[in-house]
Amino acid sequence: MKTRRTSLLAGLLALVATPVAWANDLQLNMTQGSTDMSQHVYGLHMLVFYICVVIGVLVFGTMFVSIFRHRKSRGVTPAKFHDNVKVEIAWTVIPFLILVAMAVPATITLFEMDDTDDSDLTVVVTGSQWRWHYSYLDHDVEFQSILATQNEQIYGRLPKTENYLSEVDRPLVIPTDTKVRFLITSEDVIHSWWVPEFAIKKDANPGYINEVWTRVNEPGIYRGVCAELCGQGHAFMPIVVIAKEPAEFQEWINAEEERLAAERAEEERLLSMNMSMDQLMETGRNIYLAQCAACHQPNGQGIPGVFPRLAGEGVSVGDRTQHIDIVVNGVSGTAMQSFQNSLSMSEIAAVITYERNAWGNDTGDAVQPADIHNFIQGNQ
Amino acid sequence: MSTEHNPTKYYVPDQSIWPIIGAIALGLIAFGAGHYTIEYSKEEAGFGHYVLGAGLLVLVIMLVGWFGDQIRESRAGLYNTQLGQSYRQGMLWFIFSEVMFFLAFFGALFYARMIAVPWLGGAGNNEMTGEIIWPTFEAIWPLTTTPDGTTTEAMGWFGLPLLNTIILVISSVTLHFAHHALEVGKRGTLKTWLFITIALGLVFLFFQGYEYYHAYHDLGLTLQSGIYGNTFFLLTGFHGLHVTLGAILLIVMFGRVLAGHFDKDNQFAFMAAAWYWHFVDVVWICLFVFVYIL
Amino acid sequence: MSTVVADAHDAHDEHHDHKPTGIKRWIFTTNHKDIGTLYLWFSFIMFLLGGSFALMIRMELFQPGMQVIDPHFFNQMTTMHGVIMVFGAVMPAFTGLANWMVPLMIGAPDMALPRMNNWSFWILPVAFLIMLSSMFVPGGGPAFGWTFYAPLSTTYSADSTALFVFAMHIMGMSSIMGAINVIVTIMNMRAPGMTYMKMPLFVWTWFITAFLLIAVMPVLAGVVTMVLTDKFFGTSFFAAAGGGDPVLFQHLFWFFGHPEVYIMILPSFGIVSAIIPAFARKPLFGYASMVYATASIAGLSFLVWAHHMFTTGMPTVASLMFMYMTMLIAVPTGVKVFNWVSTMWRGAMTFETPMLFAIAFVILFTIGGLSGIMLAITPVDYQYHDTYFVVAHFHYVLVSGAVFSIMAAAYYWLPKWSGVMYDEGLAKLHFWCSLISVNILFFPMHFVGLAGMPRRYPDYALQFADINAIVSVGGFLFGFSQLIFLAVVLKCAMKKGEKAPAKPWEGAEGLEWTVPSPAPYHTFDTPPEVK
Numbered sequence A: 001m002k003t004r005r006t007s008l009l010a011g012l013l014a015l016v017a018t019p020v021a022w023a024n025d026l027q028l029n030m031t032q033g034s035t036d037m038s039q040h041v042y043g044l045h046m047l048v049f050y051i052c053v054v055i056g057v058l059v060f061g062t063m064f065v066s067i068f069r070h071r072k073s074r075g076v077t078p079a080k081f082h083d084n085v086k087v088e089i090a091w092t093v094i095p096f097l098i099l100v101a102m103a104v105p106a107t108i109t110l111f112e113m114d115d116t117d118d119s120d121l122t123v124v125v126t127g128s129q130w131r132w133h134y135s136y137l138d139h140d141v142e143f144q145s146i147l148a149t150q151n152e153q154i155y156g157r158l159p160k161t162e163n164y165l166s167e168v169d170r171p172l173v174i175p176t177d178t179k180v181r182f183l184i185t186s187e188d189v190i191h192s193w194w195v196p197e198f199a200i201k202k203d204a205n206p207g208y209i210n211e212v213w214t215r216v217n218e219p220g221i222y223r224g225v226c227a228e229l230c231g232q233g234h235a236f237m238p239i240v241v242i243a244k245e246p247a248e249f250q251e252w253i254n255a256e257e258e259r260l261a262a263e264r265a266e267e268e269r270l271l272s273m274n275m276s277m278d279q280l281m282e283t284g285r286n287i288y289l290a291q292c293a294a295c296h297q298p299n300g301q302g303i304p305g306v307f308p309r310l311a312g313e314g315v316s317v318g319d320r321t322q323h324i325d326i327v328v329n330g331v332s333g334t335a336m337q338s339f340q341n342s343l344s345m346s347e348i349a350a351v352i353t354y355e356r357n358a359w360g361n362d363t364g365d366a367v368q369p370a371d372i373h374n375f376i377q378g379n380q
Numbered sequence B: 001m002s003t004e005h006n007p008t009k010y011y012v013p014d015q016s017i018w019p020i021i022g023a024i025a026l027g028l029i030a031f032g033a034g035h036y037t038i039e040y041s042k043e044e045a046g047f048g049h050y051v052l053g054a055g056l057l058v059l060v061i062m063l064v065g066w067f068g069d070q071i072r073e074s075r076a077g078l079y080n081t082q083l084g085q086s087y088r089q090g091m092l093w094f095i096f097s098e099v100m101f102f103l104a105f106f107g108a109l110f111y112a113r114m115i116a117v118p119w120l121g122g123a124g125n126n127e128m129t130g131e132i133i134w135p136t137f138e139a140i141w142p143l144t145t146t147p148d149g150t151t152t153e154a155m156g157w158f159g160l161p162l163l164n165t166i167i168l169v170i171s172s173v174t175l176h177f178a179h180h181a182l183e184v185g186k187r188g189t190l191k192t193w194l195f196i197t198i199a200l201g202l203v204f205l206f207f208q209g210y211e212y213y214h215a216y217h218d219l220g221l222t223l224q225s226g227i228y229g230n231t232f233f234l235l236t237g238f239h240g241l242h243v244t245l246g247a248i249l250l251i252v253m254f255g256r257v258l259a260g261h262f263d264k265d266n267q268f269a270f271m272a273a274a275w276y277w278h279f280v281d282v283v284w285i286c287l288f289v290f291v292y293i294l
Numbered sequence C: 001m002s003t004v005v006a007d008a009h010d011a012h013d014e015h016h017d018h019k020p021t022g023i024k025r026w027i028f029t030t031n032h033k034d035i036g037t038l039y040l041w042f043s044f045i046m047f048l049l050g051g052s053f054a055l056m057i058r059m060e061l062f063q064p065g066m067q068v069i070d071p072h073f074f075n076q077m078t079t080m081h082g083v084i085m086v087f088g089a090v091m092p093a094f095t096g097l098a099n100w101m102v103p104l105m106i107g108a109p110d111m112a113l114p115r116m117n118n119w120s121f122w123i124l125p126v127a128f129l130i131m132l133s134s135m136f137v138p139g140g141g142p143a144f145g146w147t148f149y150a151p152l153s154t155t156y157s158a159d160s161t162a163l164f165v166f167a168m169h170i171m172g173m174s175s176i177m178g179a180i181n182v183i184v185t186i187m188n189m190r191a192p193g194m195t196y197m198k199m200p201l202f203v204w205t206w207f208i209t210a211f212l213l214i215a216v217m218p219v220l221a222g223v224v225t226m227v228l229t230d231k232f233f234g235t236s237f238f239a240a241a242g243g244g245d246p247v248l249f250q251h252l253f254w255f256f257g258h259p260e261v262y263i264m265i266l267p268s269f270g271i272v273s274a275i276i277p278a279f280a281r282k283p284l285f286g287y288a289s290m291v292y293a294t295a296s297i298a299g300l301s302f303l304v305w306a307h308h309m310f311t312t313g314m315p316t317v318a319s320l321m322f323m324y325m326t327m328l329i330a331v332p333t334g335v336k337v338f339n340w341v342s343t344m345w346r347g348a349m350t351f352e353t354p355m356l357f358a359i360a361f362v363i364l365f366t367i368g369g370l371s372g373i374m375l376a377i378t379p380v381d382y383q384y385h386d387t388y389f390v391v392a393h394f395h396y397v398l399v400s401g402a403v404f405s406i407m408a409a410a411y412y413w414l415p416k417w418s419g420v421m422y423d424e425g426l427a428k429l430h431f432w433c434s435l436i437s438v439n440i441l442f443f444p445m446h447f448v449g450l451a452g453m454p455r456r457y458p459d460y461a462l463q464f465a466d467i468n469a470i471v472s473v474g475g476f477l478f479g480f481s482q483l484i485f486l487a488v489v490l491k492c493a494m495k496k497g498e499k500a501p502a503k504p505w506e507g508a509e510g511l512e513w514t515v516p517s518p519a520p521y522h523t524f525d526t527p528p529e530v531k
């Protein structure tokens, strides 16, 4: 008897608590974000939202009263009026005033957002199908940032992990308490760089640069996405920004400069020697899956009519130089972009080798970094 | 219908086969043109141009048939003034839609000149665009060197374009004389002025063709030479198409005049063609000012 | 609005009410009622087709991960869904209603240009066949959204873009011809005494809609032409390298696109303004201000286009102007909403299905309109833009707005069209199923949108999973509820039901109720006298 009652009580409690927990669990409202600007935006959003709710309640309330009271089944006789200049003026003027009340704070916020002057750090953000490329204007640091979720998770062959589709291989790092300016552009189609917690969403227009800025208050990891339809990989080019204390940031950027310098030295070294076939295939496979598979598909089949098949046909089983040319320079006017700047020579060599030998292509060719180097030199 | 010959009643035609034939024609044209474009861009052979050709043929048959019906009905006195009014208003709204079509291209021209090109050169809030992406680009209009370095020469306004402007303006005036002659019933004068108008239109088209030749061969101004060439060729090209259409209309009207059609009260088709011609003329004047002179 | 009374001598028309039979009747017809019927059926088929595409989308989005279709096909579904619903379902439905009702409402024997009327209808199936055939071209169909932003639709699109462009061209011709016909009919064919300020509001709203159509469809034709030349003929309207700008595309598109969305709502306003007074048994409140409000909305619609482009990096001052203009539209729209509420106030209402849909329209459209105002606030739109919040907004105004009003119109005029009363029980079932499921379908979209789920995503992060599942369930419920509607309409079409009187609705007003039901093949051969 007693256990019955407690379980009933527990059940009732659960019934009340579940939706609450559920509502907290699911985020149902706009994020407040982590910058002053995003808080302003959130405030504005709530203000407009409440005004709309009040208007809705008044309008629908009146309607419901009318629907309830002025129905024929209650034996009412319909009134005859069809005009009233005074109320009509009132419901023209009052909404107008409400609109003015919303427009004023909106205008102020917009002007604040617009002011990109006096920034302390500038990052060029370049979108391309389907990755982001970051370069620090005053530092010798640039890299690209690609979706880190494995294909197996997307296609349901592995369980999905916590940051499914919101994780990248190399996040952007910025300092806190610093006015950071982003110069946003694109290499191919329009993308849009959106980090909700900064209340920044700006289109990346090819050939033009848009500017936005932020000043992050708290260190942390902030996630965003591409917000403009940019083709098949639109859902698969997330953004991760890590905000670090300025001192830590300085350390990071120094380390990064060093690391990139070391990479370049390694590149020089590789140029003068031959990589083994296994090494080339191994690196090539990784690069291929990360950079090329989005279009040419992991199995090299491409998508008929959109992205060419590499398995068993075309330059991948044909002319070597032409193959190198296409990967180094891209094919202008198509989605096949130039990889000269985003991949190192050893990586390009590896991916070409991989393409020439994977999926039954078996040409047996090993393309070396030096070949790429010579090709580029020869071109100039 | 028992009331078919009552001219005071609004004439509602019986069933007609022409509209569906027109729909088929447009379908063939769109389908054929689509495939032809694809084949053309890939330099492949295909069926596109056959379908397109068939569509155009069907369209011509449809137009002849449809207008033939109209002319017969009109001459049989089935049309009343209210119907004439409907046709007139319909034509005016059609011309309005054409105006909006040209406005899209003029809009592109103004945007390119006043916004896009200056921004590429670093104006306004696009300082960094100029500095980082197009450091060597200079914003000038006419855009003779595009951001990616394609060069061309601009088309001057003096000479052929000016001559063409004069020709087209005169043709509008001669057409007005022709119309006036129709109103007062002087058929001879009507024929003369109408003939002159058509001749002027054809001369205009000839010069326009020559100008394109000049642009391609001497100036290196082509459809591919950047936004200046794009707006130039699309605006003048669509205008040229409209002149062609207008000229065809006038030629048909000439034929009908020779056949003794039209009088003071029954001249809708003539008037429509004339309106169309005047509209094409006005478009040219805007073109001349915004594309050539400024 | 003043009462409209007609002379009764149109009843004589019946004896020469001959009509051709068989398939030829439909193919060669010049009769506004036949053409109206064709438009309406075409639109309904397109609605089912576009809806099936939506269900593909919802199926894929039921849970995270790629399950049913691949991303490229998903994008084609999104694009085709948008294009078909907008150009194939909603616009033809309105044109069909205009064809049927405008001549009846103004006392005209037919549309002003009957042969052209037939042409503008038959172009549509042809255009959509071409549009659909483009999905079978190598490389697949259009996959760039119904907004086909360059350069995704130019340099980076599949070959089928050429077919898309030409299909758009002839579809646009159809709309322009349809609109010219409506406008000329209204200006020129009104019965004696039917002055402009006596015209029913449906006629007024269509008059203004037709003007919008003629003004903006050519701009669409222009912009698709530029897409064609950019992709296939080497121009660079939308490519910076040649001095163009991808944002130019958006300006041109939305100069068409925003008036386009009002093209899809103004006739709804007219429908609701006919139905509410009829079932409240009370004249419409503020007839004149309704007319002025419609005209102001149409005028303003040309000045707000860039509110779709706040994130493109326009200069701040331009953004502000567009924001203010957009907000201003709330004023005339509010006038309309308040007028409808006042019409109901102190009426004697009954709640037959047309009225239920009309009331649902007023409420749900207003919800959609209010979220529109939220979107208009530029700095906040940075957070809303291209998320499901926008998707929720426009489905509220389009589905529970435009589509609901079309349903209301169909129930309201079905007795007039078919001559039999529709099955009220089934119709009410249709209404309640639709009302509940449409909210399950679209309301939660606001929440995922705010929480950050972008639109046009075939796959999404885990935190959006629950809501997407609910939405998908709602989608299927709503979709299958429409089969009830199909059943009701088929019953009427097969003349199964009570015979309808000339005026089945007690409070209804207007010339269309003075002719018998079903309306004779030729009506008003001699114009009625309107006093």
Ligand code: HEA
Pocket (backbone or CB within 6 Å): A055, A059, A095, A096, A098, A099, C147, C261, C262, C264, C265, C307, C308, C326, C327, C329, C330, C331, C333, C334, C335, C337, C365, C366, C367, C368, C369, C370, C371, C372, C373, C375, C376, C377, C381, C384, C385, C386, C390, C393, C394, C397, C398, C401, C402
């Ligand atoms: C029928 C179609 C329709 C209608 C009627 C509307 C009506 C409105 N729309 Fe909507 N809209 C669309 C269809 C429509 N829209 C579509 C399809 C898109 C997306 C396109 C795409 O990207 O694919 C879109 C997108 C869209 C955006 C872009 C969002 C983005 O992409 O970031 C914006 C931004 O301003 C907007 C605003 C508005 C406004 C302010 C109205 C106003 O007209 C609403 C006015 C009505 C009311 C406000 C309610 C009633 C008024 C009162 C009760 C009075 C009191 C109210 C106040 C004082 C606030 N719409």
Ligand code: HEA
Pocket (backbone or CB within 6 Å): C047, C048, C049, C050, C051, C052, C054, C055, C057, C058, C078, C079, C081, C082, C083, C085, C086, C089, C090, C144, C145, C146, C147, C391, C395, C398, C399, C402, C403, C441, C454, C455, C456, C457, C458, C475, C478, C479, C480, C482
């Ligand atoms: C009037 C226009 C209209 C209408 C009525 C609808 C109706 C619906 N829409 Fe659509 N929608 C748009 C206009 C419209 N939409 C536009 C313009 C876009 C933007 C596109 C873009 O981003 O480019 C969009 C985008 C859009 C999206 C976002 C896609 C994305 O961003 O990737 C979604 C997702 O849920 C969606 C869902 C739905 C659903 C579930 C319905 C439902 O209401 C549909 C209900 C109807 C049915 C389900 C049909 C029922 C039929 C059967 C069940 C039987 C089938 C049988 C046969 C075929 C014989 N729509």
Ligand code: CUA
Pocket (backbone or CB within 6 Å): A127, A130, A190, A191, A192, A226, A227, A228, A229, A230, A231, A233, A234, A235, A237
């Ligand atoms: Cu990049 Cu969407």
Ligand SMILES: [Cu+2]
Pocket (backbone or CB within 6 Å): C257, C258, C261, C304, C305, C307, C308
């Ligand atoms: Cu809009």
